[in-house]
Amino acid sequence: MKNLSQYEVEEKNYDDEIELMDLLFIVFRGWKIILISIVIVGVAGTVFAFMKPKVYEAKAKLMVSSGEIYSSRQLDANELSTNQKLVTTYTEVAKSSSVLKEVAKKLDMDMSTREVAANLRVEPVDDTEFINIYYKDTNPNMAARIANEISKEFIEKIKSIMKFENLNIIEMAEAPEYPSGVGKKLVVAISLVLGGFLGVFVVFVLEFFKNKIRKPEEIERITGCSVIASIPDFELLEAENKRKG
Numbered sequence: 001m002k003n004l005s006q007y008e009v010e011e012k013n014y015d016d017e018i019e020l021m022d023l024l025f026i027v028f029r030g031w032k033i034i035l036i037s038i039v040i041v042g043v044a045g046t047v048f049a050f051m052k053p054k055v056y057e058a059k060a061k062l063m064v065s066s067g068e069i070y071s072s073r074q075l076d077a078n079e080l081s082t083n084q085k086l087v088t089t090y091t092e093v094a095k096s097s098s099v100l101k102e103v104a105k106k107l108d109m110d111m112s113t114r115e116v117a118a119n120l121r122v123e124p125v126d127d128t129e130f131i132n133i134y135y136k137d138t139n140p141n142m143a144a145r146i147a148n149e150i151s152k153e154f155i156e157k158i159k160s161i162m163k164f165e166n167l168n169i170i171e172m173a174e175a176p177e178y179p180s181g182v183g184k185k186l187v188v189a190i191s192l193v194l195g196g197f198l199g200v201f202v203v204f205v206l207e208f209f210k211n212k213i214r215k216p217e218e219i220e221r222i223t224g225c226s227v228i229a230s231i232p233d234f235e236l237l238e239a240e241n242k243r244k245g
Contacts (some may be wrong), residue, residue, distance in 0.1 A: 036201055048191075055138060116146075135147040
């Protein structure tokens with residue numbers, strides 16, 4: 001019983017090795033399709049990487065506070081908790097159409113509030129009283145200018161709502177030196193990898209829709225019966241012998 005079990009394990013391992021070799025053979029047979037896919041997707045990714053305009057993101061940092069001066073001993077935990085809760089509410093005010101509309105008007109921007117909002121990102125810093133305002137633009141100086149103007153208009157809006165000043169700019173936005181987002185080299189590398197995966201996928205799809213049976217093992221897999229013998233194609237063998245002769 002032990003020998004039979006060992007035989008079955010060895011047979012299963014052998015079948016797994018054959019299936020893996022079949023998969024590798026399919027990939028090898030379709031190398032032209034894979035290469036074409038890599039070239040096409042790689043060229044498209046390269047064109048996209050070099051044609052895409054550079055985008056710069058500027059950041060301004062604000063802080064919610066009570067406006068009063070506290071020492072480290074006087075600072076109450078409830079005060080911090082309240083300010084942290086206000087941060088979440090304030091982020092929605094910063095993205096409001098009334099704030100963005102006023103910014104677009106002051107800077108004479110030929111953009112709708114929806115377009116301005118698409119380039120704006122307002123994020124509270126977790127478990128703190130800070131709010132970061134990010135703005136993207138193809139011009140780094142303009143990105144910083146808009147981020148600062150949004151911060152100022154945001155503060156004025158909160159003043160009018162809360163009837164007191166509890167929001168301050170901690171760091172003004174500066175023109176970023178480098179563009180944000182994924183670099184050109186990384187885009188090209190990713191496109192080449194995707195091209196390879198796409199090519200392999202196409203090869204396997206084409207193989208799946210082929211109805212030819214190439215090996216006796218495939219007949220056994222389909223019918224569940226063992227192949228005892230095979231009859232060669234004599235015409236094919238004769239033609240092959242003539243070609244070699």
